Amino acid sequence: MYTQHQLPPKLLESSGEGLYDTVELWSATLGNEKEYNCHAFIVRLQTEAYLSLNWELYRNDIATCFQTDLSKDIEIWNIYLFFIIDGPVSRDLKYKIEQDRYSTRKVVISKSSGQYQSVFLENGIDVRILLDTCLFNVEVNQGSSQGDVGNSVKELIESLDPDILTVLEEYTPGIKKQKEFYHSYLTKKNIQNEIKGN
Structure with missing residues (x-):
């Protein structure tokens, strides 16, 4: 708006x-x-x-x-x-x-x-x-060596890392929510690293 x-x-x-x-x-x-x-x-x-x-x-x-x-x-x-x-x-x-x-x-x-x-x-x-x-408006121009230039950003992310696409679709952007995003992504990837800080 x-x-x-x-x-x-x-x-x-x-x-x-x-x-x-x-x-x-x-x-x-x-x-x-x-x-x-x-x-x-x-x-x-x-x-x-x-x-x-x-x-x-x-x-x-x-x-x-x-x-x-x-x-x-x-x-x-x-x-x-x-x-x-x-x-x-x-x-x-x-x-x-x-x-x-x-x-x-x-x-x-x-x-x-x-x-x-x-x-x-x-x-x-x-x-x-x-x-x-x-x-x-964001235009992604892949170049011919990486496949079809007509792919959407969503399709590109899904082809590179489907787990992050799932997390992004569930994520609500906002100030100071990066920790929540990273935690969700790491959990999805089954990475057991401890996330520090509150």
Whole structure:
């Protein structure tokens, strides 16, 4: 489930005039998980030149005026910064921005690149399709040497380790449930190792 939020006043106050006029903040609830969200800032820009001059400013503002106010580690490290550009963007700039590891995970999408065309509407973007496509759709590309490329993730896991598939199907994700998952898997594998810690 996706929810749009007002930009934090602290963020707006820190920026230059108009810098956040084309920025939206969204949160995504992951499945049945109600204890945390991932957050996505979506920045609409006209040109590569403007992106090149300002992407670090957006990143730094989000780090100091939003990320520092989050208390849950899982939320602190699940902030996404999407730059949606109407014009073309060079491969070098896109790579530089997307490989930057400070504060947020960054995605640069150029309308003219032909990639993610389902995201673009006549007068804007479909945020839900953007977030579904970029955050939650997983494509596994096996390569021809490992068999049929059409296999689902479930089929791949089942072929490699059916026991873990059984455990995954019974597992309810949540914070601090890794011990429960590993214990269940080790029991399924009949491994008698002692699991330490509580």
